[in-house]
Amino acid sequence: MSKGLIVTDLRVSVEGKEILKGVSLVVEPGKVHAIMGPNGSGKSTLAHVISGRPGYTVTGGSVMFDGVDVLELEPEDRAALGIFLAFQYPVEIPGVTNTTFLKTALNAQRKARGEKELDPMGFLKVLREKAKALHLPDDMLKRPLNVGFSGGEKKRNEMLQMAVLTPKLAILDETDSGLDIDALRIVAEGVNAQRSPERSFLVITHYQRLLDYIVPDVVHVLAYGRIAETGGPDLARQLEKTGYADYTGSAA
Amino acid sequence: MTHLPMTPLLQDYAKISASLPGVHDSRVATLRAMAAESYRTQGLPHARVEAWRYTRLKDLETLPFSCAAALSDVSEPVEGAGLAGAVLRIVLVNGQYVESLSSQVDIPGLAVGCLREALDAGDDAVIQALDGGGADFAGAPLAALATAYMDDGVVVRVAEGVSVAPLVEVVALATVDVMPHLAFPRFLLLLGAGAEMTLVETFTGPAKGVYAVNAVTDLCMGEGARLNHYVLQAQGAEATHVSLGRCAVPAKAHYEGFVLQLGAKTARHEMRLKMQGVGGEAKLHGAYAVRGEATCDTTTVVDHIAEETITDQVFKGILDDKSHGIYQGRVHVHRNAQRINGNQLHKALLLSRSARVDCKPELEIYADDVKCSHGATVGELDDDQVFYLQARGIDVVTARALLLRAFLGEALDMISVDAVRTAFGAHATGWLDNARGVTS
Numbered sequence: 001m002s003k004g005l006i007v008t009d010l011r012v013s014v015e016g017k018e019i020l021k022g023v024s025l026v027v028e029p030g031k032v033h034a035i036m037g038p039n040g041s042g043k044s045t046l047a048h049v050i051s052g053r054p055g056y057t058v059t060g061g062s063v064m065f066d067g068v069d070v071l072e073l074e075p076e077d078r079a080a081l082g083i084f085l086a087f088q089y090p091v092e093i094p095g096v097t098n099t100t101f102l103k104t105a106l107n108a109q110r111k112a113r114g115e116k117e118l119d120p121m122g123f124l125k126v127l128r129e130k131a132k133a134l135h136l137p138d139d140m141l142k143r144p145l146n147v148g149f150s151g152g153e154k155k156r157n158e159m160l161q162m163a164v165l166t167p168k169l170a171i172l173d174e175t176d177s178g179l180d181i182d183a184l185r186i187v188a189e190g191v192n193a194q195r196s197p198e199r200s201f202l203v204i205t206h207y208q209r210l211l212d213y214i215v216p217d218v219v220h221v222l223a224y225g226r227i228a229e230t231g232g233p234d235l236a237r238q239l240e241k242t243g244y245a246d247y248t249g250s251a252a
Numbered sequence: 253m254t255h256l257p258m259t260p261l262l263q264d265y266a267k268i269s270a271s272l273p274g275v276h277d278s279r280v281a282t283l284r285a286m287a288a289e290s291y292r293t294q295g296l297p298h299a300r301v302e303a304w305r306y307t308r309l310k311d312l313e314t315l316p317f318s319c320a321a322a323l324s325d326v327s328e329p330v331e332g333a334g335l336a337g338a339v340l341r342i343v344l345v346n347g348q349y350v351e352s353l354s355s356q357v358d359i360p361g362l363a364v365g366c367l368r369e370a371l372d373a374g375d376d377a378v379i380q381a382l383d384g385g386g387a388d389f390a391g392a393p394l395a396a397l398a399t400a401y402m403d404d405g406v407v408v409r410v411a412e413g414v415s416v417a418p419l420v421e422v423v424a425l426a427t428v429d430v431m432p433h434l435a436f437p438r439f440l441l442l443l444g445a446g447a448e449m450t451l452v453e454t455f456t457g458p459a460k461g462v463y464a465v466n467a468v469t470d471l472c473m474g475e476g477a478r479l480n481h482y483v484l485q486a487q488g489a490e491a492t493h494v495s496l497g498r499c500a501v502p503a504k505a506h507y508e509g510f511v512l513q514l515g516a517k518t519a520r521h522e523m524r525l526k527m528q529g530v531g532g533e534a535k536l537h538g539a540y541a542v543r544g545e546a547t548c549d550t551t552t553v554v555d556h557i558a559e560e561t562i563t564d565q566v567f568k569g570i571l572d573d574k575s576h577g578i579y580q581g582r583v584h585v586h587r588n589a590q591r592i593n594g595n596q597l598h599k600a601l602l603l604s605r606s607a608r609v610d611c612k613p614e615l616e617i618y619a620d621d622v623k624c625s626h627g628a629t630v631g632e633l634d635d636d637q638v639f640y641l642q643a644r645g646i647d648v649v650t651a652r653a654l655l656l657r658a659f660l661g662e663a664l665d666m667i668s669v670d671a672v673r674t675a676f677g678a679h680a681t682g683w684l685d686n687a688r689g690v691t692s
């Protein structure tokens with residue numbers, strides 16, 4: 001069985017409108033792929049469908065992860081398999097503290113994988129260390145999940161969750177937007193620290209700047225629901241100059 | 253023209269009334285007669301009674317309830333709300349004070365007595381405090397019925413300036429009889445000036461079987477007193493529960509109330525607060541959760557009578573299946589009640605398309621320098637929130653339970669006494685756990 005993420009000819013519609021028109025993509029373990037592309041081209045849609053968000057109709061194609069057909073799985077089972085989505089717009093959840101949430105999530109995943117629950121003290125220690133590395137103050141761990149967090153704090157909190165949950169595939173949906181220059185560097189360092197031969201990343205971004213820090217192995221351009229071009233890190237730099245004018249809605 | 257009661261209630265009254273306590277005290281006799289007359293006139297609540305617009309007591313209308321005093325044998329210790337720490341527990345079974353099941357009282361300045369004895373002895377303080385110190389049964393036919401049948405109950409007195417350390421829990425336990433039984437638990441608190449206590453009223457009964465409870469609680473606070481008053485309604489699934497609480501908040505006194513309703517087939521809890529002393533403050537919060545075809549009604553009536561009084565209300569409810577939730581909040585600001593603050597918020601979450609919620613705020617303001625607010629929302633669980641939790645590995649059932657618990661938690665967190673917040677929280681969680689697999 002093949003390791004990593006294999007998306008084959010994926011077709012997705014929302015409310016009768018076709019958004020993804022046959023997307024194919026292979027992300028091998030240990031690799032970092034970047035996805036760029038104009039607004040509304042379907043980048044978040046792809047991320048959501050891989051992680052199992054309801055509301056999308058898959059009309060064709062497949063998504064396999066480590067040999068498992070993930071489209072058959074509930075979102076929580078995909079998470080337990082090691083798929084993580086850092087949301088473009090993290091959700092606020094009043095009444096559930098960041099710490100409780102992360103502990104519940106981590107233990108749920110461990111349980112699903114047949115691993116032992118973490119002891120609470122050990123968990124808190126790990127959590128504090130990782131929060132510190134991301135320059136997140138301790139009091140944000142006690143606050144309700146994302147409630148009243150600034151845009152940048154929410155994004156860094158997504159990175160904290162990634163650091164704690166140690167997924168095998170992390171999809172970062174515009175994690176860089178809304179981050180100040182220092183936060184961008186901190187987040188990138190956090191991602192780089194997690195790069196390993198087993199872990200792959202799908203980094204959705206509009207900006208070359210992030211890719212200066214997190215140097216991708218492969219860059220894709222997603223335009224009008226299709227992968228319009230695939231290349232190396234140079235492709236991102238080139239796009240910075242030319243924009244997406246070369247990619248039109250008509251099939252290539 | 254009089255409405256005859258639609259049930260046999262009061263039919264055996266003439267026979268029973270002669271043996272009720274306090275017959276020889278003209279004040280008690282007069283009160284009873286007025287109460288009986290008031291019930292005869294009003295009958296059981298119907299849709300045309302504004303205060304009872306949404307809640308019908310169908311079982312009381314149709315089933316042959318008996319009001320005769322019944323004392324069943326209860327031998328196991330009564331657990332109540334499951335409060336941790338020092339608790340002074342007072343147990344009423346079917347409205348009758350049972351000393352053998354209750355804690356021994358050995359606290360200076362605190363006295364627990366039986367209402368029947370107080371009535372027979374012609375206790376002035378008790379008799380004056382009955383029914384909020386007046387025989388006002390308008391809109392409260394069930395309270396009138398309870399006074400007509402007033403038999404036993406508990407009287408707690410706290411002397412001036414005394415701060416009662418343990419929690420005082422009054423457990424009103426109901427049992428199931430061969431005949432459907434209507435019990436009248438009655439509780440009276442005389443809290444001296446400057447005294448402080450935490451009172452928990454726990455209403456509970458068998459999970460199965462038809463019974464009804466019609467409770468009346470009168471709380472008399474002295475100036476500067478502080479009272480925490482928490483009510484847990486955890487009746488069985490076939491029960492009818494009606495309760496009325498009344499509290500007059502005098503000058504500089506502080507009242508904190510919380511009502512958690514989780515049980516019964518038909519439940520109606522009404523709390524009336526009279527803010528009658530300058531500088532009095534009251535918080536009255538609550539939560540409810542209801543499923544099946546049950547009805548759960550929470551009604552509050554707040555009167556701002558004195559200047560510079562503050563009230564704050566937050567209620568949250570969860571409704572599943574074909575249940576019906578009701579929140580009625582009436583705030584009446586009297587002409588001289590200047591510079592008062594009265595806030596009210598009700599939030600409901602519907603888990604099913606067949607569930608229904610009615611929210612009726614009523615603001616009547618006759619003073620000109622006041623701050624009053626009212627807010628109400630009805631929503632559903634947020635799919636984005638559920639997905640966010642699922643995307644982190646939390647299964648959908650747990651995710652929903654977590655969100656629901658958090659929703660109720662916003663209200664429950666306002667209980668300032670740790671042991672009560674914990675115990676009530678556990679009851680709420682228990683209700684949600686029962687929902688697992690049922691809702692999704």
Ligand SMILES: Nc1ncnc2c1ncn2[C@@H]1O[C@H](COP(=O)(O)OP(=O)(O)OP(=O)(O)O)[C@@H](O)[C@H]1O
Binds near residue numbers: 015041042046055088
């Ligand atoms: N629930 C929905 N209902 C209707 N249209 C939708 C829905 N979700 C997505 N779309 C549409 O699908 C298209 C792709 O959206 P998507 O969010 O995937 O774009 P994106 O590439 O992530 O854009 P951006 O760079 O702005 O984040 C857009 O035209 C969007 O309006």
Ligand SMILES: [Mg+2]
Binds near residue numbers: 044045088174
């Ligand atoms: Mg997007």
